[in-house]
Amino acid sequence: MTKILTVFLALLFVFGLTGCPGPTEKLMVIIMPDNANPFFKAEADAADAKAKELGYTTIVLDHQDDVTKQAAYIDTAISKKASAIILDNAGADASISAIQKAADAGIPSFLIDREINKTGLAKSQIISNNYQGATLGAEEFVKLMGEKGKYIELVGKESDTNAGIRSSGYHDVIDKYKDMKMVARQSANWSQDEAFTVLESLLQSNPDIQGVICGNDTMALGAQAALDTAGKGDVICVGFDGSDDVIDSIKAGKIDATVLQPCTRGAEMAVEQADAYIKTGKTGLPEKQSVDCQLITPKNADKFHLFGPK
Numbered sequence: 001m002t003k004i005l006t007v008f009l010a011l012l013f014v015f016g017l018t019g020c021p022g023p024t025e026k027l028m029v030i031i032m033p034d035n036a037n038p039f040f041k042a043e044a045d046a047a048d049a050k051a052k053e054l055g056y057t058t059i060v061l062d063h064q065d066d067v068t069k070q071a072a073y074i075d076t077a078i079s080k081k082a083s084a085i086i087l088d089n090a091g092a093d094a095s096i097s098a099i100q101k102a103a104d105a106g107i108p109s110f111l112i113d114r115e116i117n118k119t120g121l122a123k124s125q126i127i128s129n130n131y132q133g134a135t136l137g138a139e140e141f142v143k144l145m146g147e148k149g150k151y152i153e154l155v156g157k158e159s160d161t162n163a164g165i166r167s168s169g170y171h172d173v174i175d176k177y178k179d180m181k182m183v184a185r186q187s188a189n190w191s192q193d194e195a196f197t198v199l200e201s202l203l204q205s206n207p208d209i210q211g212v213i214c215g216n217d218t219m220a221l222g223a224q225a226a227l228d229t230a231g232k233g234d235v236i237c238v239g240f241d242g243s244d245d246v247i248d249s250i251k252a253g254k255i256d257a258t259v260l261q262p263c264t265r266g267a268e269m270a271v272e273q274a275d276a277y278i279k280t281g282k283t284g285l286p287e288k289q290s291v292d293c294q295l296i297t298p299k300n301a302d303k304f305h306l307f308g309p310k
Contacts, residue, residue: 028056028274029077030086031070035062037218038243039263040088042307043112046264047086050271056083065157067094074098078105084274086267087122088113092161096121108277110270113263115161119287124273126289128261130162133240133293134169137259140295141174141213141238144256148179149210151236152202154195154223155187156215163187166215166240174213183209188219195222203230210235217241217258224255242296242307250301260294263307 028051032040044060051058059080063070070090077085078101085102087109089095096118099109103121111125119125145151153170156163167185174180183206188195199212203226212227212235214220220239227235233254239246242260249255269291273283296304303310 026056026083026278027080028058028084028086028271029073029080029082030058030060031073031077032060032062032088033065033090035060038245039217039241039307043088043263043267046267047112047271050268051086051274054271054275056275063090065090067091067098070095071098071101074102077107078102082107083278085109086270086274087111089116091159092117094159108274110274110277112266112270113162115288117161122287123277124270124283124285124289125287126266126269126273126291127162128263128266129290129292130165130261131169132290133259133261134166135173136293136295137213137238137240137257138170138173140257140297141170141211141236142177142180144236144238145180145211147177150181150183150206150208151211151213152199152206152209153182153185154198154212154214154219155185156190156219158187160190163190163215170213188214188222190216190218192218192222192225195219196226197222199223199226200229203227203232212237214239217243217246220246220255220258221249224249228254242294242304244305247296247301247304250296250298253298257295257297260296260304260307262291262293265308266291 030047032044035041035044048058048060061073067090095116099121102109108123111122115125155167184202186198188198212223217239224237237255239258242258246255246258277283
């Protein structure tokens with residue numbers, strides 16, 4: 001009942017405050033996982049700004065990784081006859097039916113950051129090259145570890161394709177080094193608080209680790225806090241995203257490295273391709289597209305801001 005009430009109130013807010021676009025207006029509905037998260041907020045802001053620059057009205061929503069809420073918001077887009085949906089989805093399998101419903105209603109979807117496990121449904125699926133980025137992060141992690149030592153891996157949400165791809169990229173590099181020993185691998189669901197709790201617990205049974213590699217920056221921040229609390233600030237910690245908070249931590253000598261995924265550019269690309277599709281009926285590009293990542297270390301941390309170059 002609480003979930004139903006939450007979705008109802010969210011929809012009431014959308015309908016009550018945004019109204020419907022007028023007959024000459026074009027609407028893009030931008031749906032992100034969590035606008036309180038700096039990464040997703042940067043995506044939302046970039047998509048919103050680009051859509052407005054191209055002459056669209058916008059509604060920006062966040063589904064909190066709740067498939068039910070995401071479906072309700074896509075229903076909102078359908079009822080408002082949106083020109084397009086820009087979506088960072090709530091699950092590779094669980095999102096397919098809602099995207100299909102939008103397509104059946106004649107509303108094209110353009111996905112960013114996370115893929116779905118179906119092609120030919122979304123008009124674009126634009127993601128960071130997670131595998132390439134993960135290999136960059138793993139290579140730096142191995143180098144910082146001196147090619148040996150015990151480490152823990154914190155993994156993202158198991159339902160998120162990116163979590164598995166990043167972990168595979170990490171291990172395709174790290175597992176080549178026989179003296180690198182993973183002593184624990186556990187999901188912290190992309191959460192800073194959960195990463196703190198998980199690592200705090202794992203440190204009790206693995207007090208002699210030399211490194212922690214994380215599937216995203218939010219977990220890296222939680223992991224670093226747990227290491228500091230345990231008096232293990234010298235343990236290597238590497239993240240993935242390129243958030244300003246982690247860049248600041250790198251500059252402060254805490255977190256050792258991260259991998260920048262250019263999410264703002266991906267969001268802008270999705271809007272540009274949506275605009276092209278609305279005007280011409282095609283994007284002119286393949287459905288699946290990837291944007292390469294960059295390694296951030298203390299040597300180049302000053303060159304990046306808001307998930308991109310300054």
